[in-house]
Amino acid sequence: MLALLIIFAVSVMAMQEDQWDPVKNHMLEFKENTDGPIGMLTSSGGAPIPYCEATNSLNNRLINNEFFMDAITHVNRERIPERVVHAKGTGAFGYFEVTHDISNICKADFLNDVGKKTPIAVRFSTTQGSRGSSDLNREVRGFSIKFYTEEGNLDLIGLKTPFVSLISSMPQEEIQVxxxxxxxxxxxxxxxxxAGIKNLMSAEARNISSFDPDYVSRNLYQQIGKGEFPSWTVSVQILSKADVKRMGYKAFEVSRVIPTKxxxxxxxxxxxxxxxxxxxxAQIEQLAFCPSNLVPGILGGPDIMYESRRFAYRDAQSYRLGGNFKKIPVNCPFQTNTYTINRDGVGPVGSNEEDVPSYYPNSFNGPEPNSESHCSSLIKIYEEKAYNFDQAAEFYANELTSDEKTRLIENLVFELQPAVKMIQExxxxxxxxxxxxxxxxVAKQMNLS
Ligand code: HEM
Known part of the structure; x- marks a missing residue:
């Protein structure tokens, strides 16, 4: 009997260990890490809330109940606009560590010492779905990284497109360094x-999606919570000016693979x-990546897609987070001091740059531009005759196996079926x-041949 009990106890422990789930146990952990209530419930003004207000007893005038007034007015304002694209996503924090020196091509300080670590924030997203949509929709995936470097924040905002799935996970556009x-x-x-790249088959993804639309977000949180930290290798393809001249505008097309051979x-x-x-x-929904967040040595892309994005993201973020969105803690370049001489506006304003002189140039020891750094200008690109199908043709004809072709066709037919006939044709x-x-x-399977 004792032996049986021990076996039972051991198997229950093993089960608990197995079922330990950082998502489900989040609140329990909070409880375990604290000794009783962490403090007094207060109004937004900081005053302690009496028990009779918190429990909202019948005979109190609600207008005099600060707990109620705070709650009712706040709840009406607690939604912010979601991202216009890439609304569904999740993220986490960690670090980037230099493993190979590339100072011969890029002078960015955070890249230049093997072993140097830079704190980062990362957000993974789908592209088109709204905030409540499924992680598992067939979609281009976003992978954005904010490097909090000692020279300011660098944001790399990349996509994983299906056409490059065979060789890469997060290609950015070309960036001039x-x-x-x-x-x-x-x-x-x-x-x-x-950990390698694994894909779910369509039917499997649709099935999981029906009961767990947050499947991927949950998985990331669980892995990190269990101490199984995901890692990625960061590599670059390097092109010289002459290479780019030879390749022409194609070098700057985001959907194009630059052959690794x-x-x-x-x-x-x-x-x-x-x-x-x-x-x-606070940390993910308010995380704002801007292609214009660059550091010395990294100049951004010379193409017009990049140029339009420099404007689009900051405009979108001013709209959804307010004009001071870079002062929200998760967006602050906390590894350096910022003196922008831009102040005021709707909060957060932080210290509002205290009493630093508000204009440049000035005679009162206000912030000065860096006299040692030079303005390098981006190259100019001229597009002649654009032809956009060669890579897709090559991918279909020579890179997909016959099984993959069949699946691609099934998926295309599935997605095309709800469209009107004109669009199908x-x-x-x-x-x-x-x-x-x-x-x-595709035409044959849709009876349109
Ligand atoms: C002209 C073309 C494009 C425009 C106008 C555009 C615009 C936008 C806007 C307005 C957002 C939402 C920003 C926010 O509210 O925080 C966004 C998010 C995003 N864009 Fe673009 N985009 C374009 C092309 C691209 C390209 C080429 C890439 C990748 C190479 C890309 C990757 C992303 C990613 C990953 C996000 C999500 C960022 C996050 O996780 O918060 N976009 N885009």
Whole structure:
């Protein structure tokens, strides 16, 4: 009997260990880590709330009940606009560590010492769905990284597109970088998961989606919570000015693969996510990535897509988070001091730059621009005759296995079915331009051939 009990106790313990779930246990952990109530319930003005107000007893005038007034007015204002795209997502915190020196091509300080660690925030997203949509929709994925460097914040905002799925996880557009000798190169970042890439099949994804639309977000939180920290290898493809000249505008098309056989991946560092958010709204919903957050040595992209994004993101973030969105703690370049001489406005204003002189130039020891850094200008791109189908054709004809082709066609048919006939026909025409076999097979399955 005793032996049986021990076995039972051991198996219950093993089960508990197995079922330990950082998402479900979040509140329990809070309880375990605190000795009784953590403090007094207060009004937003800081005054202690008496028991009769908190329990809202019948005979109190509500207008005199500060607990009620705070709650009722706040609840009406607690939603902020969601991101216009990439609204569904989650994130975590960790660090980037340099593993290979690339100071010969880029002078950015955070890249220049092997072993140097920079704190980061990362957000993973889908593209089109709203905040409540499923993680598992067939979608282009976003992968954004904010590096809190000692020279300010650098935001890398990348996508994982299906066409590059075979070789890479997070290609950015080309970014122009400069070294100490002011020599220019172009790099494309690739962030590849050390755990490898695995995909769910459509039916499986649809099935999970029906009962767990937050499947991927939960998984990230659970892994980090259990101490199984996900990591990625960061590499760059490096192109010289001459390479870019030879490739023309195609070098700057975000959906294009730059062949790794011609431009191999050079590892530069690793990313480790080892810290979950402890408040989703404050740390993830308010996280704002801007392509214009650059650091010395990294100049951004010379293409018009990049140029339009420099405007679009800051405008979107001013709208959804307010004009002082870079002063929200998660967006602050906390590794450096900021003196922008821009003050006031709707909060948060932080210390509002205290009593620093408000204009430049001035005679009162206000902040000065960096006289040692030079303004490097971006190259200019001229687009001649654009042809956009070659890569898709090559991908279909030579990179997909016959099984993958069949799945692609099934998925296209599934997604196209609800569309009106005119759109179905237009899409089939487009698919036929990419490859006649692709168009014909989709048309046949949709009885449109
Ligand atoms: C002209 C083209 C584009 C425009 C106008 C645009 C605009 C936007 C806007 C307005 C947001 C929401 C920002 C916010 O409210 O915080 C956003 C998010 C995002 N965009 Fe773009 N975008 C464009 C192209 C791209 C490209 C080429 C990439 C990748 C290389 C990209 C990757 C992302 C990602 C990953 C997010 C989510 C950021 C996050 O996690 O908060 N976008 N985009």
């Amino acid at each position: 400069v070294n100490k000798n002011r020599e220019i190169h172009f790099v494309r970042f690739h962030i590849l998961p050390d 011609d431009f191999p991946l050079h590892p530069i560092g690793k990313i480790v996510l080892d810290k979950n958010f402890n408040n989703f709204h 237009k899409t089939i025409k487009l698919l036929t331009t990419i490859h006649p076999d692709l168009g014909n097979r």
